[in-house]
Amino acid sequence: MTYRNVISAVVRALAAETISSAGGCDFEPKVQSGKHVGEMVGRDAAFLTDCWVFGRLHRSLSPAQWRVLVAKYSTHTERKHTAIAELTKTVRSPAPERFRHCAIVTWALPKPAGVSGKRSTTVLPAAWYEMDNWSEEPHPIKTQERWRRDIRKALEREVDEALVAAQTLLDAEGLIETKAA
Template identity: 75%
Template sequence: MTYRNVVSAVVRALAAETINSAGGCDFEPKVQCAKQSGEILGKEAAFLQDCWVFGRLHKGLSAPQWRSLVAKYSTHTDRKHAAITELTKAIRSPAPERFRHCAVVTWALPKLLGVEGKRSTNVLPAGWYEMDNWTDEPHPVKTQERWRREIRKALERAVDEALVEVGHILEHEGLLISEAA
């Protein structure tokens, strides 16, 4: 199996740890079961590859790159929150700590269309998306917007750099569909 693009590979790999009810990329039972019936095919093969890519990316990326991808794309709530916390500590901005944290959280969990986030379980209450709630000290709106914009640019830059590295890893392993075909 090959991936259509880098983002789909990252999303599938990060989602692999939440797919089964055993919790995590626990592909050993599936592999053992498939070996008994012959070759590993279909969904089991794709799941096995997604788990392998998860491990390969986790090992091959730097910690900041890995955290940025987990915060942006992971469906594993605990890992996503841990990555958000680490990114908040690492982000450089003149904004107060609570403002930085709220900016990172709302970037990682964007407000989705739909009635009060009913389309997704990973949506924050509406108050989280209002910048006035992000700090107790009064700051001009333009300053808050500048802080948020700079924080988001830094986060997106980190994700872009991580995706470039993921692309190199996947190309090296021959897991991307070539565009020349």
């Protein structure tokens, strides 16, 4: 199995741990009858590859790279919240801690356009997306926008660096499609 691109590989790998009813990656092979006796095919083969990629990325990426990918792309609620909490401690900004935390949470859990919270994706209550609620003390709106923009730029930069590292790893394993020109 190969992935279209590094983002689809990361998203599938991070989603793999929530697919199993046991709540984790199940590396026990489920052998199906295929072309060869004992060959894995179809969904089970793809799922096993996703689980393998999850483990390989988790083991090979730096903790900071792994944390930012989990915060951005994971569907595992507990791991995503843990990553967000850890990012709040590491992201540098002149903004107050509560503002930094809210900026990171709304970056990791963006409000999809036109959504009122009735989807399978996690959507925060509307008040979370209003910057005026992110600090106890009043700050000029331009200052708040600058803080939020700088925090998001720093997080996106970290995501880009993590994706480059993941791309290098997955290319070396031959898991990313290469299209002939």
